[in-house]
Amino acid sequence: MLALIDANHFYVACERVFNPRLEGRPVVVLSNNDGCVVARSPEAKALGLPMGAPWFQCRDLARRHGIVALSSNYPLYADLSARMMAVLGQFSPRQEIYSIDECFLDLTGLERFDPTAYGQAMRRRVQQWLGLPVGVGFGSTKTLAKLANHLAKREPDWAGVCDFGALDAPAQDALLAGLAADAVWGIGPRWAARLRALGIATARDLRDADPQVVRRRFGVVVERIVWELRGVAGLTLEAIAPPKQQILASRSFGRPVAALAELQAAVAHHVARAAAKLRRQHGRAGAVQIWLRPQRDGAASAPPSIAGLLRLAAPSADPAVLTAAATRGVAALYQAGRRYRGAGVMLLELGSAARAQGDWLAPDAAARAAARLAVLDQVNARWGRGTLRLAREGFQQPWAMRQDHRSPAYTTRWAELPVARAG
DNA sequence: TCTGGGGTCCTAGGACCC
DNA sequence: TCTGGGGTCCTAGGACCC
Numbered sequence: 001m002l003a004l005i006d007a008n009h010f011y012v013a014c015e016r017v018f019n020p021r022l023e024g025r026p027v028v029v030l031s032n033n034d035g036c037v038v039a040r041s042p043e044a045k046a047l048g049l050p051m052g053a054p055w056f057q058c059r060d061l062a063r064r065h066g067i068v069a070l071s072s073n074y075p076l077y078a079d080l081s082a083r084m085m086a087v088l089g090q091f092s093p094r095q096e097i098y099s100i101d102e103c104f105l106d107l108t109g110l111e112r113f114d115p116t117a118y119g120q121a122m123r124r125r126v127q128q129w130l131g132l133p134v135g136v137g138f139g140s141t142k143t144l145a146k147l148a149n150h151l152a153k154r155e156p157d158w159a160g161v162c163d164f165g166a167l168d169a170p171a172q173d174a175l176l177a178g179l180a181a182d183a184v185w186g187i188g189p190r191w192a193a194r195l196r197a198l199g200i201a202t203a204r205d206l207r208d209a210d211p212q213v214v215r216r217r218f219g220v221v222v223e224r225i226v227w228e229l230r231g232v233a234g235l236t237l238e239a240i241a242p243p244k245q246q247i248l249a250s251r252s253f254g255r256p257v258a259a260l261a262e263l264q265a266a267v268a269h270h271v272a273r274a275a276a277k278l279r280r281q282h283g284r285a286g287a288v289q290i291w292l293r294p295q296r297d298g299a300a301s302a303p304p305s306i307a308g309l310l311r312l313a314a315p316s317a318d319p320a321v322l323t324a325a326a327t328r329g330v331a332a333l334y335q336a337g338r339r340y341r342g343a344g345v346m347l348l349e350l351g352s353a354a355r356a357q358g359d360w361l362a363p364d365a366a367a368r369a370a371a372r373l374a375v376l377d378q379v380n381a382r383w384g385r386g387t388l389r390l391a392r393e394g395f396q397q398p399w400a401m402r403q404d405h406r407s408p409a410y411t412t413r414w415a416e417l418p419v420a421r422a423g
Numbered sequence: 424t425c426t427g428g429g430g431t432c433c434t435a436g437g438a439c440c441c
Numbered sequence: 442t443c444t445g446g447g448g449t450c451c452t453a454g455g456a457c458c459c
Contacts (some may be wrong), residue, residue: 031445054444099441
């Protein structure tokens with residue numbers, strides 16, 4: 001038995017924990033650069049504000065209905081996420097953190113608990129300890145647990161918990177028949193359209209489809225979903241997160257950038273962020289890929305990003321080494337007179353630092369570099385990210401993203417701690 | 424007229440997730 | 442004028458090996 005627990009409108013819920021005035025009001029949280037809507041309170045959903053909508057297109061609607069819009073506050077969400085995962089981890093020894101606001105729990109061996117009551121206990125504890133609303137779904141496979149979680153949100157009398165296996169067959173059939181195929185985890189709009197053309201329109205149709213036909217037409221991924229819907233597990237719970245195979249850092253600019261030095265500074269900044277993530281998993285990168293996103297020039301189709309792959313002489317997690325390569329790469333891609341709207345960095349060919357090969361011509365170079373990086377990480381852990389950085393990253397950073405409606409870092413910055421007053 | 428059978432590695436592209 | 446930022450897995454096809 002597996003459980004899938006996720007928070008409802010997680011980013012909005014995090015904001016409400018520290019700003020109760022947002023309770024009961026329509027609230028949305030915007031993506032980086034205040035670009036589009038990435039989280040909506042139920043009140044905002046009820047007003048018809050679509051997920052993913054560009055914010056500038058929603059402004060009129062928002063003004064008419066008094067919708068509150070907030071910039072993303074990732075330090076806050078990441079901190080509350082870590083706390084939520086710790087609380088939920090108390091309910092099972094095996095937990096897979098699947099995203100910032102959801103996790104799977106393996107409840108094998110806990111069968112003596114009534115799942116529905118156990119799920120209610122999870123909801124109560126997260127609500128009471130953190131002030132976050134969560135939903136819980138139980139199923140014999142990951143796909144069924146996901147589906148149950150979805151149903152728990154839809155059926156008001158279930159109070160946020162659904163144990164799919166506890167329903168009898170006719171009830172399961174009726175619920176699955178009421179769900180479009182793309183409500184199933186792993187079925188996106190493309191596959192849903194192709195499935196519909198074959199007469200497979202609902203989750204029930206998909207469960208009852210011929211696995212061999214599905215395999216021939218869609219491959220093993222969709223076939224596995226068919227089996228998972230029948231209760232045959234094809235996806236395992238990954239309690240230990242495997243190291244990342246690629247690490248990406250990218251941002252749109254707050255305003256268009258035309259100067260080469262500014263592009264190089266922005267890319268150096270992304271390299272620093274990506275390299276810090278890489279060191280956290282004790283890895284090294286063998287190659288760096290960078291890309292620049294030119295501004296649209298009126299054409300209907302979006303212009304391509306231009307990308308360059310740079311191989312390093314030896315794998316590294318050193319921002320100085322990686323930035324040197326990236327800086328040359330930017331110069332090679334750069335076209336004078338063009339304006340760019342964003343840039344990004346990807347670290348590839350990741351391997352473990354523990355298995356890295358040394359340079360016999362400079363036997364102590366690796367140890368010296370490691371010591372330097374340790375100092376870098378310690379300083380930035382103590383005094384804040386970016387305290388110690390390459391001058392190449394620049395000081396003004398005029399390309400930095402816009403965040404016009406950001407709430408304070410309530411839990412991660414001393415200066416921004418909330419203040420409680422008596423009386 | 425008929426043209427084997429078993430691999431590996433790499434890249435590009437497509438689909439999906441939150 | 443303004444449309445995010447991360448990730449994963451699978452497949453197909455080409456080049457190459459014996």
